[in-house]
Amino acid sequence: MRQRISVILFLLTSAVIAVWGTSVSLTSETPVGREEVVFWHFWSGADGKVVDQIVQRFNRSQEQYFVRAVSMPGNNFDMKLFLAITGGDPPDLINQDDPIVADWAHREALYSMEEIAPAEEVDRMKQWLLPAARSLGEYDGKLYAVCNGLDIRALYFNQDLVEAALQRPAPPFLSSTDELDSVAQACTKYQGQQLTQVGYLPDPRRLWAWGPAFGGDFYNEVDNEFTADDDAIVRALDWMVSYRRRLGAHNVATFRQNDQSLPNKMFPLLANRYAVVLDGQWRVRDIEAAQEESLLKGQSPTRYGVWPLPHDPTASGKAGWVNGNVFLVPRHSKQSKGAWEFIKFWTGLDGQQDEAAKTCIAGGWIPVAKPVSDSELFQGYLDEHPLFERFVEFSQTDQVPTPLVPGAARYYREINNLVQRAMYSEEQIDLKAELALISQQMQQQLDRLGDRSHVVDDGGRNE
Amino acid sequence: MSAVTQRRRRLSGWIFVSPWLLGLLILFIYPFIASFLWSFTEYDLLTSPRYVGTDHYQRIAQEIASGEGFGKALVNTVYFAVVSVPLSIFMAISLAVMLNWKVRGQAIFRTLFYLPSMVPIVASSILWLWLLDPRDGMVNGFLGFFYEVPPLWFQGIQEAISLDTPLQFGSKDGLAMMSLWGVGNFMLIYLAAIGDIEPSLYHAAELDGAGVWQKFRHITLPMLSPIIFFNLILGIIQSVQAFTQVYIVSEGTGQPAESSLMISLQLFLSAFRDLEMGYASAIAWVLFALLGLATWGLFRTSKNWVHYRGVRM
Amino acid sequence: MSSMTGGEMNNQRTSVWRITLLIVVSALFMLPLVLMLLASLKPAEQLTGDPYSLLPERVVWSNYQQALEAIPYLKYLANSIVLCVGSVVGTVVSCSLVAYGFARLRWRGRKAMFAVLIATMLLPWHVTMIPRFVLFSELGLYNQLAAIILPTFLGDAFYIFMLRQFFMSIPEELSEAARLDGLSEFGIYWRIIVPLSKPALVTVAMFQLVVSWNDFSSPLLYLSDQEKFPLAYGLEQFVSSYSDQTHLLMAASVMFTLPMVFLFFVAQKSFTRGITMTGSK
Incomplete structure (x- = not known):
């Protein structure tokens, strides 16, 4: 009997929740008379609020359009978008940061801006954007991403740590x-066998930055060739791996992984785990917050500084790696004008x-124009934010994006996997041969995609 | 019975199974043919498929040889299956034997052993992600007494069963650990089977002076062998199909460095992230063939060790 | 005590050993669940500051409230309920009808069809995944809960097999008598077989309920609109944006697990029976 009652109660509650839940909506409704742009x-989180x-x-x-923003946290954002496009229910506009522009443009999953906007406006947009920003969206002579x-x-470096170790101003x-x-070596500390502080440790995902800084090219746009085994890139990778050789693969891996479990994904530089860390401009806020906190506690705040990637300006002029957030308009977007x-x-x-400018200040983003x-x-x-100013300054130098070529996302992944293997395991790897192998496989894939007729399907366009 | 009712009964057979027939047609036969045809094309669902012959199968063969892509996923899956399937069979049988002991509170113990199997896989993935955290995880908090450098679990590319890094648990070992926690279903099946064994067999053995181990070795184990066989085959299929937990602990990528990239995830990502439907379809078919081969092989060897009602088949 | 024979002493000693072992092993099995529950009640600072401590410094019930709001739990729960109810109805209706056709009716091609049914059980889902997705998209089912519910109305080989075994154990004389009374085949199915098979049908319903509640890959594939996410998928999205908030993750996981635990205690019998049935075919 009691069992029966609890089952009935359970069913009733479920029914109430189901009826209630399907009737409420999570986002605000689009006002009548406005055209909805999904x-x-x-x-998500704090950034999500800024976007809102x-x-x-x-x-x-606006009086005509109404943007309904949908936050899609989680993994494989691109995949969800692709599913939505092939599923026949794509959003009207997306923003993302993976190197998929060329691939999707090539497969005709995107509208180019030339297709949805007046030519004159697109031209003005191209002039408006900084070269680095423009390079992230141009493929096949058209602007596919803004x-x-x-x-x-x-x-980033911890100025106090660096100066204490070098015994001179940074x-x-x-x-x-x-x-x-030499800075890195001076700042590396052990406690017994265990590493407690590392001067600098290359991030395996950043061969993309060091490759160009060493003067290398990942892709030859003239001959349409993948060139991961470019000598300069091999040198860059060998240099990254030299840190593993010095510190030991397991130490490197453990140390790196432990960063992930710092409280609240804290910036490891702030935990004094490193003296120097290669990272993006968004860390400026973390540093400023930490400095403010020390001031509130009546301590003198730790000083931090920023160096550009050391590179030889006479050799190639390439200063590092750029990526960024780009807007894409999926093909069959119903509100491409909006x-x-x-x-x-x-x-x-x-x-x-x-x-x-307001937008950039709110998000701590680097302007694109x-x-x-x-x-x-x-x-x-x-x-008021001198560290951030350095980044804005760097954004106007020659920063190289991941090549805009079909298959770039895979290229990006395969390179990172190789570097990760080379840095986190004791395995002896012939770097040049492995990089050549990746180039070769990418080339094969590109050839397979090869000559596809560029049939433009106007079916879902909203004129 | 008249001929008319006969015919009506025959026809009603088809009518009753018609939902499944429809399902067979649209959920199996059509996809079966389509994926077979697509495996010979370059297809991204956006533009029309292009015939490329056996390119994808050649690529798969190459990747198996070089241990990359599908080859890597295959090696990972085999490692996962080899570690988790025998361990979970051993675990399920041990638990079932323990539950068969005539002690007070049997029912409670059965519930306690089984309860973890009711935890939804998404929740247990989140739970183990935390328990096996290299730094803050409880498991490493405990292992810290034995390890100078505690294992990395889901963050590590190491393999505990290897010569290079013995007992350094990596991502696949973490996944195996998770599957061990949820052996409840098979435990119950073994428990029922042990209950079905004729007590007279044990009595006879006792009269011959058999000890606990001998009784287990010569009566219980042979009587359970058909279920062990069933468990083995199902375990292999489940390892190959493991998806949700792999997706969650590796953030949908098979990281770190593809060390937890299992076949089902690799296929899924090839299709819907890399837009290579042709290649993914070819993988599905190769997988189908490999599974068929493995099952057939097991059936062949089963004659030597699986006993049906005490009779060797 | 002194009157005990050596054998009895021995027996008692083994039984103490056995109970101890059972307690230790079941404690090990329950430990992760207990830790999850305790972590869900800990303050956030404790989990980062003192990760190995067992008991909460103070009990923070508000973790649950925070998790409810952050996920949004109730909205996703509603979707999960719709999915579960729809799929359970679809499964029970279709599988029992099909199983009746296989178990109680004689028709040409039955044996061959049954062999095909068994064969589909062995087919890995990978083979059919992509074309299925394409087909459902063509049918306009993308981003609809129906994409996940509708297939359950087309039967599932495993349940059909289970129900067939059960239906076959019902004496044929009952059907014959009903036929003489002029009952149609559907009438026999509905008035005689279904009422007699309640336990088996409940088992199938329970199994499907668990499967639907847990299902992660179908929403991943078919749903893009947050408004339609079920919990299993919504929770994964939550993990990636709140990965550092262990207390909230654990609270959410507890809330996601509890209905299943409740279900198990209510329907323990049909579960156990169903599971053992799968092994002893």
Whole structure:
């Protein structure tokens, strides 16, 4: 009897929840008379709130379109998007940061901006964007992606630690990787057998930055050739692996993994685990927050600085690696016009630089256009955030993206896997041969994709 | 019975099974043919398929030889199966034997042993991700007494059963550990089978002076052999199909460095992340063939060790 | 005591040993669950500051409230319920009908069809996954819960097999008598077989309930709209954005696990019976 009652209660509760749950909606409804632009992005938490505010600002500025932002945290964002496109229910606009632009453009999963916007506006957009931002979206002579935030990486250093170890003031920049090595060695500490502090430890995902800094090219655009076994890249990788040779593979792996379990995914530099860390501009906020916290506690805050990647400007001029967030308009987007309006709003085109500056300040993002970073509003922000200013400065140097070529996402992965293997295990690897093998496989894949007729399907376009 | 009712009964047979027939047609026969045909094409679902002959099968053969891509996933899956299947058979039988002891509170113990199997796989993945955290995980908190450098579990590419890194538990060992925790279903099957064994067999053995181990070795184990065989085959199939837990602990990528990239995840990612439907279909078929081969091989050897009702087959 | 024979003493000693061993092993099996429960009640600082401590410094029930809001738990729960109910109904209806056809009716091709049914059980889902996705998209089922529910109305080989075994154990004379009374085949199925097979049908329903509740790969493949996510999938999304908030993750996991534990205690018998049935075919 009691069992029966509990089952009935259980069923009743379920029914109530089901009825209630299917009737409530998680996002705000689109007002009557406005055209809805469904916008997918992957920001969540604090960044998600910033995005919501930007969207609200846009919606207030508009009478025709209404952007409904959908946060899609989780893994394999691209995959979900691809499923939505092939499933026949794509969003109208997305923002993401993986190197898939060329691949998807090649497979005709995207609209180029030329297809959805007036030619004259697209031209102006191309002029508007910084070279680094533009390079992230151009494929086959057309603009398939519009960058709305650059991610630039540089070497953060703990100035107090570095100066204590070197017993002299920290240099304003590093002249070579040798100098970085000597700083790193001076700052590495052991407790018995166990590493407690590492001067510097290359991140396996950043051969993409060190390769160009060493003067290497991952792809030869003239001959359409994958060139991962470029001598400069092999040298860069060998240099990264030298850290494993010095510290031991297991130490490297353990030390690296333990970073992940710092409280609240803390920036490891702040935990004094490293003296130098290669990371992106978003860490400036973490550093500033930590410094503020020390001040509140009445301690003198630790000083931090930023170095650009040491590179030889006479040799190639390439300064490092850039990636960033880009807007994409999936083919069959029902509101491509509205999507374009929102892109213009976010990037600040057509005299909206103050709005764009506000956006960049809110998110701690690097502007993609010079007028935005030069705006009074943004300059005022930079005056208060000297570390961030360095990154904005670097964004205007020659930063190289992952090549825009079909298969780039796989290329990116395979290279990172190789570096990870080379750095985290004692396995003896012939770096040059392995890099050559990756190039060869990528080349095969490219050849297979090869000559595909560029039939443009206008079926789902909204004119 | 009249001829009309006869015919009606015959026809109603087809009518009753018609839902399944429809399912067979659209969920099996059509996909079966389509994926076979696609495996000979370059296809991304966005543009029309292009015939490429046996390219994908050649690529798979190459990858098996070089241990990359599918080859890597195959090696990972085999490692996972070889570690987890025998251990879970051993575990399930041990637990079943223990539950068969006539002690007070038998039912409670059975519930306690079985309960972990009711934990949804998503929840148990989250749970073990935390328990096996290299730094904050309880398991390493305990292992810290024995290891100078505690194992990395889901963050590590090591393999505990290897010459290079013996007992350094890596991502696949973590997954095996998870599957051991959920052996409840097979434990119950073994328990029922042990209950079905004629007590007279044990009495006879006792009269011959057999000890506990001898009784287990010569009566219990042979009587359980058909179920062990069933468990072995199902275990292999389950290892090959392991997806959810792999997806969650490796954040949908098979990381670190593809050390937890199992076949089902590799196939899924090839298809829907890399947009290579042709290659993925070819993998599915190779997998189908390999599974068939393994099952057939097991059936062949089973004649030597599986006893049906005490009679060797 | 002194009157005990050596054998009895021995027996008692083994039984003490056995109980001790059982307690130790069951404690080991329950430990992860207990740790999950305890962690879900700990303050966040304790989990990062003192990760190896067992008991919560203070009990923080608000973890649950926070998790409920952050996920959004109730919305996803509602979707899970819709999925589970739909799939259970679909499975029980279709599988019992098909099993009746295989178990109680004689028709040409039955044996061959049954062999095909068994064969589909051995087919890995990978082989059919991609075309199935394409087909469902063509049918406009993408991003619809129906993409996950509808296939259950087309039967499942495993359950059909289970129910067939059960139906076959019901005496044929009952059907013959009903036929003489003029009952149609559907009438026999509905009035005689179904009522007599309640335990088996409950088992199938329970199994499918667990499967639907746990199902992660179908929503991953078919759903893109947060409004439609079931818990199993919503929870995974939550993990990737809150990976550092162990207390919330554990609270969410506990809430996701509890209904299954409840189900097990309510329907322990049909579970155990169903599972042992699969082994003894």
